[in-house]
Amino acid sequence: MNTDVFNQLSSLVRERSGLVLTPDKGYLLESRLLPVARKWAQKSVDELSALLRSKPDPKLIRDIVEAMTTNESFFFRDIKPFDQFKSLVLPHLLKKRAAAKSIRIWSAACSSGQEPYSLAMILNEHKLQLSGWKVEIIATDLSTEILDKARAGQYSQFEVQRGLPIQLLVKYFKQEGDRWQIDAAIRSMVAFRPFNLLEDLGSLGRFDVIFCRNVLIYFDQPTKAKVLDGMSRQLAPDGHLYLGGAETVLGITDKLQPLPEHRGIYVQATPAAVPARAAAG
Amino acid sequence: MKSCLIVDDSRVVRKVARRILEELQFAIEEAGDGQIAMEACKRHMPDAILLDWNMPVMDGIEFLRELRKMNGGGAPIVVFCTTENDLGHIQEAVASGANEYIMKPFDTEIIQSKFQQVGLL
Numbered sequence: 131m132n133t134d135v136f137n138q139l140s141s142l143v144r145e146r147s148g149l150v151l152t153p154d155k156g157y158l159l160e161s162r163l164l165p166v167a168r169k170w171a172q173k174s175v176d177e178l179s180a181l182l183r184s185k186p187d188p189k190l191i192r193d194i195v196e197a198m199t200t201n202e203s204f205f206f207r208d209i210k211p212f213d214q215f216k217s218l219v220l221p222h223l224l225k226k227r228a229a230a231k232s233i234r235i236w237s238a239a240c241s242s243g244q245e246p247y248s249l250a251m252i253l254n255e256h257k258l259q260l261s262g263w264k265v266e267i268i269a270t271d272l273s274t275e276i277l278d279k280a281r282a283g284q285y286s287q288f289e290v291q292r293g294l295p296i297q298l299l300v301k302y303f304k305q306e307g308d309r310w311q312i313d314a315a316i317r318s319m320v321a322f323r324p325f326n327l328l329e330d331l332g333s334l335g336r337f338d339v340i341f342c343r344n345v346l347i348y349f350d351q352p353t354k355a356k357v358l359d360g361m362s363r364q365l366a367p368d369g370h371l372y373l374g375g376a377e378t379v380l381g382i383t384d385k386l387q388p389l390p391e392h393r394g395i396y397v398q399a400t401p402a403a404v405p406a407r408a409a410a411g
Numbered sequence: 412m413k414s415c416l417i418v419d420d421s422r423v424v425r426k427v428a429r430r431i432l433e434e435l436q437f438a439i440e441e442a443g444d445g446q447i448a449m450e451a452c453k454r455h456m457p458d459a460i461l462l463d464w465n466m467p468v469m470d471g472i473e474f475l476r477e478l479r480k481m482n483g484g485g486a487p488i489v490v491f492c493t494t495e496n497d498l499g500h501i502q503e504a505v506a507s508g509a510n511e512y513i514m515k516p517f518d519t520e521i522i523q524s525k526f527q528q529v530g531l532l
Contacts, residue, residue, distance in 0.1 A: 204524070206528075209527060209528065287496060287514050288521070291513060291514060291517075291521045291524070291525070292520060292521065292524055293524050293528075295511070295528050296501060296505060296509075296511050296512040297505065299501070299512075300498065300501055300502060300505065304498075305497060305498055
């Protein structure tokens with residue numbers, strides 16, 4: 131793949147999704163886009179690039195952006211964030227939302243659905259305490275193709291063994307041939323919808339908890355700042371934002387701050403903390 | 412260093428599992444069937460047992476039931492690792508005292524995530 135082709139494709143992906151592809155990611159572009167080239171009856175990524183130049187079909191553009199932004203996902207990825215959700219965030223919500231009896235959770239960039247379904251299983255394990263509550267899990271992703279897979283709730287033997295405790299597999303999945311189908315009750319707890327994080331987040335409404343793990347790492351600084359500021363606006367004053375292990379808000383936005391002693395969780399910046407940081411900066 | 416007993420009648424599977432678990436800092440012992448595993452547990456109770464189901468002499472589920480009756484046999488974390496991949500076998504294993512269950516084929520990621528879940532890592 132020559133530099134022109136790389137530049138054309140990487141700037142298209144960046145413009146549409148915010149994903150930054152540095153020149154060392156040429157192999158990634160090539161390996162992810164070859165199946166797209168074949169789907170569009172092209173022999174190579176170079177030919178795909180020529181097709182895009184001569185006829186920028188919106189469906190072709192969507193296929194390219196989706197192929198580049200789809201990521202692997204695990205049930206209960208990294209375990210700890212979900213343990214913290216059980217031991218810290220959920221008890222907080224059970225107390226603070228006792229009058230409203232309503233919880234809204236957003237799984238941003240949910241990929242094939244393992245994250246929102248993991249949360250749904252945890253919430254289902256507390257269904258007695260949540261009886262009469264309105265619990266919403268909104269799961270979004272850029273890719274409509276991956277959302278179809280997420281909605282179907284069918285996973286391979288490999289996928290159900292990555293992070294899913296055996297007791298939960300037995301309890302919430304049915305075996306259908308070589309696939310594992312998640313329970314209809316768990317599926318119905320999650321509302322999947324296509325959404326691009328570069329759009330105005332206001333349309334999604336207010337959330338008590340936002341999971342946005344391992345997404346920001348793909349964005350450049352201004353995009354990270356824009357997304358985090360937007361999330362801060364959609365997050366309840368006492369809400370919790372989860373980022374991935376390699377991500378942070380520090381040096382990117384002053385609207386959010388880490389929750390002390392709970393790695394990976396961020397909360398609204400307190401008025402006291404903001405001037406302190408401004409003074410330090 | 413935690414210890415793990417790998418019980419499988421296939422030498423190849425034991426070798427693959429040993430390589431993965433040694434990387435995860437386990438001291439490894441191997442057994443080719445349930446009876447040999449039983450002897451090993453009498454000498455020294457391991458922290459973890461990676462257990463195949465179908466083996467000659469004494470199979471995995473028999474071994475597990477015997478182990479759980481033994482003095483101190485409640486302690487090891489037992490992770491089944493077998494080609495049996497239907498719900499019936501999984502339920503039987505859990506009911507007999509298995510802590511986790513891996514359906515073959517497995518890779519490093521699966522072993523690591525399962526061992527993490529049961530608190531071995």
